[in-house]
Amino acid sequence: MNMEGSSLLVNINVLFFAKSRELAKTSRAEFTVESVIKAGNLLNQLIDSFNLNTISNNLIIAHNENYIENLDTEIHLHKGDEIAVIPPISGG
Amino acid sequence: MDHIKLTRNKIDINLIQQLTIDKSCGACSIFVGATRDSFEGKKVISLEYEAYENMALKEMGKICSELRVQWPDVKHIAIYHRLGNVPVTEESIVIAVSAPHRKAALESVSFAIDKLKSSVPIWKKEIYENDLIGEWKANMECPWPPFSETSSRTFEFSSCKIEHQIDNISDNKLVQIKVNDSELNRRVKCFLKRKRDEINLYNIIDFRQQTTDPALLESIVGKDSCARTQSFLVKQQQSKGHLKVCRATYNSGPQVRPNYSFQLNKLMTRQNDQYEAAKCKVLRNARLQNIEDYMHITPDDDDNIYNRIKNIENRILMLESTSPEYKYNIKFETDLKNIGKRNSKKEIYLSDRLNEFILDIKRQYEQ
Secondary structure, eight states: OOHHHHHOEEEEEEEEOHHHHHHHTOSEEEEEEESEEEHHHHHHHHHHHTTOGGGGGGOEEEETTEEOOOTTOEEEOOTTOEEEEEOOOOOO | OEEEEEESSOOOHHHHHHHHOOTTOSEEEEEEEEOOSEETTEEEEEEEEEEOHHHHHHHHHHHHHHHHHHOTTOOEEEEEEEOEEEOTTSEEEEEEEEESSHHHHHHHHHHHHHHHHHHSOEEEEEEETTEEEEEEOOOTTOSSOOOHHHHTTSOOGGGSOOOOOOSSOOSTTOOOOOOOHHHHHHHHHHHHHHHHHHHHHHHHHHHSOOOOOHHHHHHIIIIIOOOOEEEEEEEOTTOSSOEEEEEEEEOSSGGGSTTHHHHHHHHHSSOHHHHHHHHHHHHHHHHHHHHHHHTTOOOSOSSOHHHHHHHHHHHHHHHHHHOTTHHHHHTHHHHHHHHOGGGHHHHHHHHHHHHHHHHHHHHHHHO
């Protein structure tokens, strides 16, 4: 594990939509997290912090408007980055 | 040219068609998605769309690029998606593509709507007639797992694709069901409900003694069992099929009655009589103590109530001889009567004597 990366904390913006927005009771929040983190780990932290347990298996995240397809992906976060919690989509 | 828009107003289909008109194009294909008024028999009264707007526009742009790669002839593309409240029957999505020939136009529109449903971050909430909280929907095309509550209602055909159809069934153990989707969904739902009931039944049975006779089981479970667990089972993410109980609620039983804990505590108190007696003793001691305080007596033996009463009597006799008026202020007659029945005879005798005695003194004093 990269000790240098894991010790650095950054502030990011988290966006919530649809059901996750209702459960989190907010559409936007600030969050402090390690700057280098696995997507799955970040998602779990968000689930715990924002009351998303009931839909925990149904969420993915987007980093700066790009889907993170694989939860094992390591993301490099910078201050002010945008992470969106994306429940199953239903457009069209 | 690509026309991409998220709008809160009614979509004008004519306008969109005009956007795609081009002298070189002999075909314009338009897909219009509209809102339905019912879902599984529930009446939809309104729909609400929300989007991660910046990302949605970006994803819609990606769809346009993909279209142009796959069908290089495509001339103009317009993708309009409505947001906010959309009344039933109105358009929620319009996709129009123009091309020199119809094949590219038709195929690309079809591809575009499929792609949009699986990749553009837009969400739809249906609000039903008798359930104003509403429900967030999930597209079948959505590549990640939809809400379990939705998946329990609709069968996920994508999870087990039918590889080959059997036309002539020779094996009489196999049955081919030929019904439409809604009928199949209904049957799957019924099956899930029956399994749910079965699990509930076995939960109750497990909770009780081991009985195997089905007739006996029926009678036990029907009335006499106190087990009423409603468990919710979920498949664990990385499990190979084992279920874990994530929540259990107990809808009936003594614990739901009002004042349950109070009643329980009352029942758990070891001896009611002892408690009453102790209460009585405390009360009696308190009254006695008040009298003692009032008369400045320090009890030397707290436990012996007779000694304490005797002390009071002595004090009264002493007071009688010094300041008899005092007696009227503290009203010993009624107070001492309540201290204990065993002493009542003495008290009455004492008070009567006191009364007479005092009246005598008064009379003498007046004379």
